[in-house]
Amino acid sequence: MAARVFTPGAPPDPAAVERGQKLFAPTCGFCHAPDGTGKSGPDLVADAMVIRDNGGDLIGRVIHDGRPGKGMPAFADLTATQIADISAFLHSQIRGAANRFAYSFHEVVTGNAQAGEAFFNGTGKCNTCHSVTGDLAGIAGRYQPPDLEARLVYPGPSFPGAGGPPPKPTAATVTLPSGDTVSGALVSRNPFEITLKDESGAYRTLPVDGARIELHDPLAAHKELIDSITDAEMHDLLAYLETLK
Amino acid sequence: MKLRLALLALWFSLLLLSALLCGQGLDPAALLKQPADAWPTFNGDYSGRRYSPLTQIDSSNVATMVQTWTWRVSSPRAAQPTLGSAVKATPLEVNGVLYFSEPDNVWAVDARTGAELWHYQYPPNDGLHIGSRGVAMYGDWLYFETPDNYLVSLDAKTGKERWRQEMADVKLDYFSTMAPVVVKNHIICSVGGDTLDNPGYLEARDPETGQLQWQWFTEPRAGQPGAETWPDAGAMEHGGGMPWMPGTYDPELNLIYWGIGNPNPVHAGAGRMGDNLWTDTMVALNPDTGKLVWYYQTTPHDTHDWDSVQTPVLFDAVFEGKPRKLLAQANRNGYFFLLDRTNGEHLLTAPYAKTNWSTGMDAKGRPIMNPAKEPTHDGVIVCPSSGGATNWFSPAFDPVSGDFYVLASDNCSVFYLTAEGKGEGFAGRDFGLGPGLEALRAIDFESGKVVWSFDGGAGGGLLATAGQLLFTGTEGGYLAALDPKTGKVLWHKRAGRSTNPPISYELDGRQYVLFGLGDSLMAFTLPRG
Numbered sequence: 001m002a003a004r005v006f007t008p009g010a011p012p013d014p015a016a017v018e019r020g021q022k023l024f025a026p027t028c029g030f031c032h033a034p035d036g037t038g039k040s041g042p043d044l045v046a047d048a049m050v051i052r053d054n055g056g057d058l059i060g061r062v063i064h065d066g067r068p069g070k071g072m073p074a075f076a077d078l079t080a081t082q083i084a085d086i087s088a089f090l091h092s093q094i095r096g097a098a099n100r101f102a103y104s105f106h107e108v109v110t111g112n113a114q115a116g117e118a119f120f121n122g123t124g125k126c127n128t129c130h131s132v133t134g135d136l137a138g139i140a141g142r143y144q145p146p147d148l149e150a151r152l153v154y155p156g157p158s159f160p161g162a163g164g165p166p167p168k169p170t171a172a173t174v175t176l177p178s179g180d181t182v183s184g185a186l187v188s189r190n191p192f193e194i195t196l197k198d199e200s201g202a203y204r205t206l207p208v209d210g211a212r213i214e215l216h217d218p219l220a221a222h223k224e225l226i227d228s229i230t231d232a233e234m235h236d237l238l239a240y241l242e243t244l245k
Numbered sequence: 246m247k248l249r250l251a252l253l254a255l256w257f258s259l260l261l262l263s264a265l266l267c268g269q270g271l272d273p274a275a276l277l278k279q280p281a282d283a284w285p286t287f288n289g290d291y292s293g294r295r296y297s298p299l300t301q302i303d304s305s306n307v308a309t310m311v312q313t314w315t316w317r318v319s320s321p322r323a324a325q326p327t328l329g330s331a332v333k334a335t336p337l338e339v340n341g342v343l344y345f346s347e348p349d350n351v352w353a354v355d356a357r358t359g360a361e362l363w364h365y366q367y368p369p370n371d372g373l374h375i376g377s378r379g380v381a382m383y384g385d386w387l388y389f390e391t392p393d394n395y396l397v398s399l400d401a402k403t404g405k406e407r408w409r410q411e412m413a414d415v416k417l418d419y420f421s422t423m424a425p426v427v428v429k430n431h432i433i434c435s436v437g438g439d440t441l442d443n444p445g446y447l448e449a450r451d452p453e454t455g456q457l458q459w460q461w462f463t464e465p466r467a468g469q470p471g472a473e474t475w476p477d478a479g480a481m482e483h484g485g486g487m488p489w490m491p492g493t494y495d496p497e498l499n500l501i502y503w504g505i506g507n508p509n510p511v512h513a514g515a516g517r518m519g520d521n522l523w524t525d526t527m528v529a530l531n532p533d534t535g536k537l538v539w540y541y542q543t544t545p546h547d548t549h550d551w552d553s554v555q556t557p558v559l560f561d562a563v564f565e566g567k568p569r570k571l572l573a574q575a576n577r578n579g580y581f582f583l584l585d586r587t588n589g590e591h592l593l594t595a596p597y598a599k600t601n602w603s604t605g606m607d608a609k610g611r612p613i614m615n616p617a618k619e620p621t622h623d624g625v626i627v628c629p630s631s632g633g634a635t636n637w638f639s640p641a642f643d644p645v646s647g648d649f650y651v652l653a654s655d656n657c658s659v660f661y662l663t664a665e666g667k668g669e670g671f672a673g674r675d676f677g678l679g680p681g682l683e684a685l686r687a688i689d690f691e692s693g694k695v696v697w698s699f700d701g702g703a704g705g706g707l708l709a710t711a712g713q714l715l716f717t718g719t720e721g722g723y724l725a726a727l728d729p730k731t732g733k734v735l736w737h738k739r740a741g742r743s744t745n746p747p748i749s750y751e752l753d754g755r756q757y758v759l760f761g762l763g764d765s766l767m768a769f770t771l772p773r774g
Contacts, residue, residue: 009371009416037667038479045669046442046483052416097669098418098440105674106665107622149624150659150676190721191701192737219679226657226678227601231617231625234659238623 012088020089056083108145116240168218175212270385282751284338287424293493294642297749301756303712307736314359318764332761334379338750348374363404372420379424390421410455428532442483442509459535474520485509486524490554502557512620513668520545525553539589550631551578575651577633595693598634599655620660630658639706639746648687656681697732706746718743
């Protein structure tokens, strides 16, 4: 992914951000909330003047003079460096809001592990193909909770660049109009042709027109699970899999 | 005397020259009736049907089509981190010249040969380079939007820049991608960008100067009608709603129709309880004043990023025994909507793709959000995903078959809320559950039923023609022509992945069908002779 996908401008200096945060929380946090998202005072993370500010060139005067008409006191003692640090902190908050691919997740694991185990061995029929001491041993150590949760429903990469092994290939048998059959691992399929990798490792591309195609998708049960699993069952199953460290 | 004659001759030659120049341009009055042989606007005409009246290529001869020319990007593009380096734009075809864009780039190409006539490059800039939907034309001038939110006007003959006007501040993370729309003497343009909680708006600008004529915000102001659908002024002022796809126009009713994008913060609804007008809403505005005439909201209180910007397709037909002026939209939320476009009266809502988020329809025919399907910290499975049941890919409507065609997708995601306190920006994420199913679907406008589905239909959009053909891309990098009544394939060719909606035009008695394929344009005709 390109370095600059969302949010223009260079990231602020981390040391300035840290200093700014320490200064912001006790000085401004009472009205603007310690994270800058606003309380009795406005949300500074979504504020156009703050977003446009560069090192305090716009917010400096407001901080220094206050906004007497709107109840904001003056902070005349803050130095230009301190104001620049506050600006750096707010800009790091703004970048944090804008860069959704760097968001952190909270309280993902909320389910009941015991109920999850019952689902695993019961309704979910997960134990038909999986074993918690075999293929799933230590699974919770290999994925972050939201990734594991999406993968327990359907174990493909949940977004481009996501970790984890690719799903097992679908086994395909194509019977051509001539009666000849070709079997192998499904590589790709489109409205006009199907490509298999046969036992010898050779790629075979065949027209689908008039052909009979049998597919054995090892993930067929997971495709059904997308429609059948409830959100509560998914949460419980995640809680159970999270015990497999 | 001699001098006077010479001046007279000069005056006459200037007159002749200016007549010729006018002949190269595009009279906006010409857009009021459907052009038979050209493609002078984003959707070909104002209706958004993407239905070409050309018939030379038809179901009996389409299989003999040959590739006539290919244009490929040869000039260096801006050195930008870019997601948008592909021809996603719908080219315009006017007087034998094609005009199209990518972010920061505009080209003019000979529509008969594919020869490049000129290339304009906009300076490097900080805007998000996600895509450019194309250019608009008025007289001898072109208009396009830049990633850093300028409306730029070019001389169509030379590609030289005439002026640029700023529409929004790139520092606030707005970025602009829309193909502007010319309506009379208004250049309708818009802004995009939902990474920070900015308000969206549509604008009209003067074709000669680029000066603002009107601006319409997609959220009301405190005290105005619609404000009751937001908890407070702050939520409204930061409510998003980017109108990032071109709208359509009914000259008789003098109304423009635009689909509005999702509300912000995108996945966090708690701070903006209510329906959040006019996000995810179909709106009808007066193009001369920018005043709202009617609206119909397709996703009240959206928390799944389902921009409702899909083309409002206009056609007149009999619905339940009564002749109607209709507006149809296949929405990103998975539902097909049919409205009366004179007043926004709801006529029909029907699913055309996999959905699991609604508990039913309210009295106005709007799908009711199941509150249990709003994003949570621990995740909920929702279909469709944030990418939607469709997206920017242009739909088509064939007045002969009466079917509405859409590139649809059955897909689901686990949606998470990530914000702990107040949501900002997206405030959440969704994780896709498998690749889903891509399909070209035909929807009977009167019943809303899917009458056929062509699995594997995919690409940048659709084109219907009076030759009884429906053009599309497919998975596996094919281009195809289908029978619009049955979905049967009549022609296909492996050429590369379709990245834009195909168009058709006629020059010197030859019909062309033109596709965008990443870094290329490819033109097809019947063989000569």
